Amino acid sequence: MKRTHHCNELRPAHIGQTVTLSGWVHSNRDLGGLIFIDIRDREGRTQTVFDPSDWTKELFEQAATLRSESVVSITGKVRQRPAGTNNAKIPTGEVEVMAQSFEVLNMAEVLPFPVDDPEVANKVNEELRLQYRYLDLRRPEMARNLRTRSKVATAIRVFMDEQGFLEVETPTLFKSTPEGAREFLVPNRREPGTFYALPQSPQQFKQILMVAGVEKYFQLARCYRDEDLRADRQPEFTQVDIEMSFIEREDIYALIEGLLQRVWKTALNVDVPTPFKRISFEEALNRYGIDKPDARFGMELVDFTEEFKGSKFGVFGKCIEGGGVVKAINARGLAGATQGQIETMTETAKGFGAKGLAYIKIENGEWKSPIVKFFSDAEKAALTTKLQIQEGDLILFAADQWLNACEILGKIRLYCADVLKTQGKLTIPADQFNFLWVIEFPLLGFDRENNRWYSSHHPFTAPVTDDIPFLKTDPKKVRGQHYDIVVNGVELGGGSIRIHQPDVQKTIFEELLQIPPDMVQARFGYMLEAFKYGAPPHGGIALGFDRLIAILCNTPSIRDVIAFPKTAKGTCLMTDSPSTVEPKQLRDLHIELKVKPVASGIPA
RNA sequence: GGGGGCGUAGCUCAAUUGGUUAGAGCGCUGCCCUGUCACGGCAGAGGUUACGGGUUCGAGCCCCGCCGCUCCCGCCA
Numbered sequence: 001m002k003r004t005h006h007c008n009e010l011r012p013a014h015i016g017q018t019v020t021l022s023g024w025v026h027s028n029r030d031l032g033g034l035i036f037i038d039i040r041d042r043e044g045r046t047q048t049v050f051d052p053s054d055w056t057k058e059l060f061e062q063a064a065t066l067r068s069e070s071v072v073s074i075t076g077k078v079r080q081r082p083a084g085t086n087n088a089k090i091p092t093g094e095v096e097v098m099a100q101s102f103e104v105l106n107m108a109e110v111l112p113f114p115v116d117d118p119e120v121a122n123k124v125n126e127e128l129r130l131q132y133r134y135l136d137l138r139r140p141e142m143a144r145n146l147r148t149r150s151k152v153a154t155a156i157r158v159f160m161d162e163q164g165f166l167e168v169e170t171p172t173l174f175k176s177t178p179e180g181a182r183e184f185l186v187p188n189r190r191e192p193g194t195f196y197a198l199p200q201s202p203q204q205f206k207q208i209l210m211v212a213g214v215e216k217y218f219q220l221a222r223c224y225r226d227e228d229l230r231a232d233r234q235p236e237f238t239q240v241d242i243e244m245s246f247i248e249r250e251d252i253y254a255l256i257e258g259l260l261q262r263v264w265k266t267a268l269n270v271d272v273p274t275p276f277k278r279i280s281f282e283e284a285l286n287r288y289g290i291d292k293p294d295a296r297f298g299m300e301l302v303d304f305t306e307e308f309k310g311s312k313f314g315v316f317g318k319c320i321e322g323g324g325v326v327k328a329i330n331a332r333g334l335a336g337a338t339q340g341q342i343e344t345m346t347e348t349a350k351g352f353g354a355k356g357l358a359y360i361k362i363e364n365g366e367w368k369s370p371i372v373k374f375f376s377d378a379e380k381a382a383l384t385t386k387l388q389i390q391e392g393d394l395i396l397f398a399a400d401q402w403l404n405a406c407e408i409l410g411k412i413r414l415y416c417a418d419v420l421k422t423q424g425k426l427t428i429p430a431d432q433f434n435f436l437w438v439i440e441f442p443l444l445g446f447d448r449e450n451n452r453w454y455s456s457h458h459p460f461t462a463p464v465t466d467d468i469p470f471l472k473t474d475p476k477k478v479r480g481q482h483y484d485i486v487v488n489g490v491e492l493g494g495g496s497i498r499i500h501q502p503d504v505q506k507t508i509f510e511e512l513l514q515i516p517p518d519m520v521q522a523r524f525g526y527m528l529e530a531f532k533y534g535a536p537p538h539g540g541i542a543l544g545f546d547r548l549i550a551i552l553c554n555t556p557s558i559r560d561v562i563a564f565p566k567t568a569k570g571t572c573l574m575t576d577s578p579s580t581v582e583p584k585q586l587r588d589l590h591i592e593l594k595v596k597p598v599a600s601g602i603p604a
Numbered sequence: 605g606g607g608g609g610c611g612u613a614g615c616u617c618a619a620u621u622g623g624u625u626a627g628a629g630c631g632c633u634g635c636c637c638u639g640u641c642a643c644g645g646c647a648g649a650g651g652u653u654a655c656g657g658g659u660u661c662g663a664g665c666c667c668c669g670c671c672g673c674u675c676c677c678g679c680c681a
Contacts, residue, residue, distance in 0.1 A: 026641095027640095027641070027642090027643095029639095029640050029641065029643055030637090030640095030643090031637060031638055031639070031640060031643070031644085032636070032637035032638070033637070033638035034637095034638040034639065034640080035638095035640095036639080036640050036641065036643085038641070047640085047641065049639085049640095051638080052638080067632095068631090081639085082639065084639085085639055085640075085641090087640095087641055089641080090641085093641085110614070110631075110632060111614080111615090111631085112614060112615075113614075113615050113616095113631095114614095114615065114616095114630075114631070116642090117630085117642070119616095119642090120615070120616060120630075120631095121615090123615090123616060123617095124615065124616080125610095125611090125615085125616095125673075126673070126674075127611095127672070127673045127674090128615085130673090177681085178681095179681050180680080180681035181679080181680050181681075182679085182680085200680090200681085201681095203681090225680060227679055227680045228605095228678085228679065228680080230675080230676080230680090231674090231675070231676095233680070351677070454681075455681055456681085457681075458681045459681070460681095513681095567672090567673070567674090568673075568674065568675085569672090569673090573672095573673090
């Protein structure tokens with residue numbers, strides 16, 4: 001080994017020992033007659049001292065030229081720092097190593113951006129950080145994220161093992177099942193014109209594993225989706241994939257609550273109270289306007305449909321006549337909202353097809369609003385009471401069909417919370433975690449354009465037993481045995497009890513989803529077949545592992561917890577992928593391009 | 605597919621809103637400095653203002669195009 005200790009190890013107890021430290025030059029402070037070189041490795045850093053009386057002129061001058069981030073190995077004697085020179089900021093700050101010899105293992109060029117100063121490095125353009133990811137990952141903050149990720153992955157494996165689960169790897173060369181997200185395709189050289197697809201999730205394999213008698217399966221599974229990206233979406237990502245046999249929903253709730261408890265304890269030393277609260281899809285929409293509520297703050301939606309029935313204010317009255325609802329939120333303290341902020345919220349409402357956004361500002365004891373003059377005294381009284389209106393409030397309305405009205409105010413509620421946060425009027429502690437199970441989702445949604453039902457989760461979700469009779473009479477009423485786990489307004493994962501009877505599954509595919517029988521056979525035939533030979537009742541869940549780690553690391557972007565993430569356009573700036581390929585490779589695959597290869601990458 | 609934001613020295617940012625030689629801090633290079641840890645002091649180098657056009661007496665700034673990064677909507681069974 002080129003080291004005897006790591007750089008966060010030496011303490012007064014080591015004084016007098018001769019040690020060798022290896023790592024990167026964190027900083028080189030040349031005082032002329034004395035040089036201090038902080039050497040840093042994964043664990044931390046230690047100060048080394050070069051005294052000219054110990055060195056030839058050449059070697060001493062060489063030490064002075066050691067540039068930041070060069071890799072060195074330094075041997076010397078540990079000693080107490082002189083009185084008054086301890087550095088309380090670092091754990092090794094009571095001692096220093098008197099350098100006796102050193103070896104330059106790799107001299108670094110001048111860096112494209114600083115990695116030693118967290119203040120500056122944090123602000124460096126992400127494009128540059130991604131291009132030089134190996135430098136970016138040296139930053140303690142990024143190194144900490146990687147470490148958290150690894151620790152949590154291990155904690156999950158240990159916990160799942162304790163619970164009797166087997167980790168089983170499933171193929172990443174799968175077949176195309178075009179119902180869901182767009183897939184990445186992999187051409188098959190052996191039979192031109194056929195393709196593998198990279199799996200969007202191991203869903204079908206894990207259900208087959210239940211038929212195979214595995215009973216308790218999990219996997220840290222890599223998944224692929226060829227959709228447009230976001231701060232919390234990458235084309236390849238990792239999910240904690242879980243499936244169990246002979247269970248009900250309660251078993252999954254208990255398992256995941258235990259798992260997350262372990263994860264939070266491991267990563268943050270936080271004790272998460274269980275059981276988690278549960279909220280139905282309908283209640284979530286009614287109170288928060290979204291199916292993944294951030295319940296760390298109030299500002300809940302309040303319904304005024306009854307109060308405005310037959311209202312003189314035509315927009316509300318007519319909406320209710322047409323079967324719609326009137327809802328409102330009270331953004332406490334936001335009466336001073338700027339014209340621009342009101343405009344932003346109005347655009348949000350219009351994005352949902354609303355004509356505008358009605359609001360009331362409560363300022364200087366007055367209700368300032370273009371619409372208040374149409375309100376009756378009873379209506380005003382109802383607003384005052386149910387919204388607990390007081391000076392400085394901003395009341396925002398949505399009048400629309402139920403789902404739309406809820407979703408409009410749901411979006412505006414989150415926007416208002418952001419504005420209030422920046423104004424310091426709303427404070428949410430960083431260590432507050434609000435876990436929620438969202439349950440009783442509708443099994444199906446209706447696609448007006450194509451005039452057919454679609455699965456709101458996926459087609460393997462079992463209906464709530466009591467609702468099965470409605471499958472053929474009133475599909476909209478059928479609830480699925482589906483559940484989402486939500487924390488602080490982020491969807492951490494979701495799952496369901498699955499259908500294990502082939503006839504029910506076939507009904508869903510063919511009668512409700514209207515997939516032609518031959519297509520069902522081609523895509524899912526093997527599953528229906530498998531379910532004929534002893535399929536146990538089963539269910540499972542998948543947690544977004546990257547999102548989970550991002551929450552634990554308190555970062556909004558999952559790129560910060562993935563070692564080598566892609567950009568929003570799906571490229572890797574470090575390796576410059578994707579790239580063109582050589583003509584021979586295409587010939588082997590019997591693929592002919594209809595576009596000219598782009599200039600970048602390997603010349604064609 | 606659609607909408608918004610950004611792009612000036614190696615890095616982070618300025619540039620009196622269209623005005624003459626594009627600045628600062630850090631970094632870098634050289635010199636000085638024996639207790640620093642954001643070391644300090646002095647001096648210096650470093651720019652096709654992403655790129656391509658246009659308007660103008662004059663463009664970092666205005667217009668058009670284009671490339672890259674980013675956020676959001678659509679999309680993500």
